[in-house]
Amino acid sequence: xxxxxxxxxxxxxxxxxxxxxxxxxxxxxSVLKIYRRLLEPLGxxxxxxxxxxxxWEDSPRAVKDLGQVLQLxxxxxxxxxxxxxxxxxxxxxxxxxxxxxxxxxLTDDGRALREQALDIPxxxxxxxxxxxxxxxxxxxxxxxxxxAATRAEGMAARx
Numbered sequence: 099x100x101x102x103x104x105x106x107x108x109x110x111x112x113x114x115x116x117x118x119x120x121x122x123x124x125x126x127x128s129v130l131k132i133y134r135r136l137l138e139p140l141g142x143x144x145x146x147x148x149x150x151x152x153x154w155e156d157s158p159r160a161v162k163d164l165g166q167v168l169q170l171x172x173x174x175x176x177x178x179x180x181x182x183x184x185x186x187x188x189x190x191x192x193x194x195x196x197x198x199x200x201x202x203x204l205t206d207d208g209r210a211l212r213e214q215a216l217d218i219p220x221x222x223x224x225x226x227x228x229x230x231x232x233x234x235x236x237x238x239x240x241x242x243x244x245x246a247a248t249r250a251e252g253m254a255a256r257x
Contacts, residue, residue, distance in 0.1 A: 132225045133218075140214055141185060145170075145178050147215070153188065154212050158203035161190070187211060 114120055133144045142150065152167050153159060159167075165175050179202055182188045187208035193199040223230060 129222075129226070132222055136218055136221050136225070140211060140218075142211075145174075146182055147218070149175075149178055149182060150187065150208065150211065150215065153202065153204050153208065154215070157208075158191075158201040161200045161202060164202060182208075 110116075130144055133147065137144060137147050140147075148168055149164065152164055161172070161175065161179065164170075164179075165172060168175065170178075179188065179190055183190055186205055189203050189205055190200050191203070193201060223233065226233070
């Protein structure tokens with residue numbers, strides 16, 4: 099950044115390089131590009147990987163619970179689950195006690211895929227070339243920012 103830009107940054111709050119949204123958008127695209135490359139051999143997209151991570155933590159899970167954990171609406175989550183089911187990684191079943199609720203469970207193939215997925219986090223760290231401490235700090239900061247944004251949205255909706 100040149101001296102003119104540094105001086106201009108203080109006077110101009112609308113400079114692109116000062117925008118948190120721009121830094122987040124660029125980081126998101128860059129990091130997801132790495133994930134896409136690493137997940138392709140597993141036959142997963144990044145959103146499908148997130149669903150599988152949630153199911154590897156706890157399976158079976160209600161679709162409603164998955165949506166809350168992943169912060170996805172059903173219009174986004176349903177097609178992901180349908181593709182994972184057609185790939186043989188999950189099963190969707192209506193609950194016998196309440197037909198309106200659907201549970202998602204891992205298949206044997208879905209459970210087996212976890213072993214391959216264990217290589218993803220270290221491969222991402224390696225591809226980024228950033229110390230784990232930095233990534234953990236970033237995770238903490240992003241978690242706080244996400245919580246603040248969620249609170250702000252909640253207040254705006256009430257307001």
